[in-house]
Amino acid sequence: MSAVALTAAVTLAFTGCARDGGGGGGGREGGGEASPGITDDSITLGITTPLSGATAGPGTCTVAGLEAYMGAANADGGIEFGDGKTRQVEIDAMDDGYDPQKASANYQALKGKAFAITSGLGTPTNLAWREAANADEVPQAFVMTGDPIFSDQEESPWSLGWVPVYQNEGQAFGEALAASGEDHKVAILSQNDDYGEGYVEGFKEGIAGADNIEIVKELTYEATDTAVDAQLTELAATDADIFFNAMSITPLVISSMQRAQSIGWSPSWFLPSNTSSPSAILEPGGGAAFPGVYSVAFAKAPASPEFAEDEDVQTFLSDLKEYADYQDTPAFPHCMWSYMLGATLEQVFQSMEEPTRAEFIQRMREVEQFQAPLMLEGTYVDTTEDGQPAVSTVVVQKYNGKGYDTVEAIG
Structure with a gap:
């Protein structure tokens, strides 16, 4: 799983559930010089997460859910960005074994080729490269840690946590x-x-x-x-x-x-x-x-009888099998979390009018009360409040x- 490539391309909608709706982000050509990891045809997302060791179960899910969502989007044609370009999404996932030193080394390997680094699990591992990412102005986007420092815009202007603090x-x-x-x-x-x-x-x-x-x-x-x-x-x-x-x-x-x-x-x-x-x-x-x-x-659990016939859950499980080669019903919520994360990234991409990391960070902080697929009633994604992660609502x-x-x- 050190490098997982997802292919295709589509025109997708800027709607609540992302893949089901109308127009993308307009046809304006972006004026900024493209950042590393993005071309007119593709964008690369990096992940450093535990794929081995005691936390390999949830760590593997942090990749699988994102693979599933982006794989389905790519199979439909790709994602239309706000600059009018339709791009494939490629995922480069690296194992850190929940070891901060390995996570730091992975960041160094990814920062020059990934547009943004996202989804990875772990407080000590994400902390290990937080300062470097902010100094280098590399997006540390929607990482799976509840440490509040990632959601503090003054301390971490290029970072944002995904899960509730x-x-x-x-x-x-x-x-x-x-x-x-x-x-x-x-x-x-x-x-x-x-x-x-x-x-x-x-x-x-x-x-x-x-x-x-x-x-x-x-x-x-x-x-x-x-x-x-x-x-x-x-x-x-x-x-x-x-x-x-x-x-x-x-x-x-x-x-x-x-x-x-x-x-x-x-x-x-x-x-x-x-x-x-x-x-x-x-x-x-x-x-x-x-x-x-x-x-x-904050996520629907596929194993729960309550959601056995839920449309979101059925789509998720199908995408997980087809595009992430994940055949079992997920035992860990991280699979659902990273799928929701994929839908949220799509919202951000659709609003990006320039292919730059700075534009991404700006648009990332403008997602407001987005009901991503699989979210429980009463929960939502909102990135507009300083000090709070993308998801702060729970039941x-x-x-x-x-x-x-x-x-x-x-x-």
């Missing part, structure tokens, strides 16, 4: 827990970095002023740890009925669930959106053994044994 997710769960009206004791285990700190910060904001919620203990772990048994034993001794687990490492989430059961601790769980997959995490971890497992989402959901149901409060 960690604080958004943590706050949504805290507010739902406080809204239950019931007394809860909360134990917290968080990753000892910006990822974990952001989730905990947001959660505390969500429960601020709620006298029915008590945090009884907080512990951390390192992202390089292979087990957190000691922390779980200590947290279980508190008899907390809610476990706020801000954890990004898939194998650790599974082993944590198994460990909690082995020591007889059965709290309700909160999990971040990127480590809450029903089939890849909750089933092997035994999630059904707990009173409730909660997370947040709280509860695991039902197969997928998730949306809830207003947590009992």
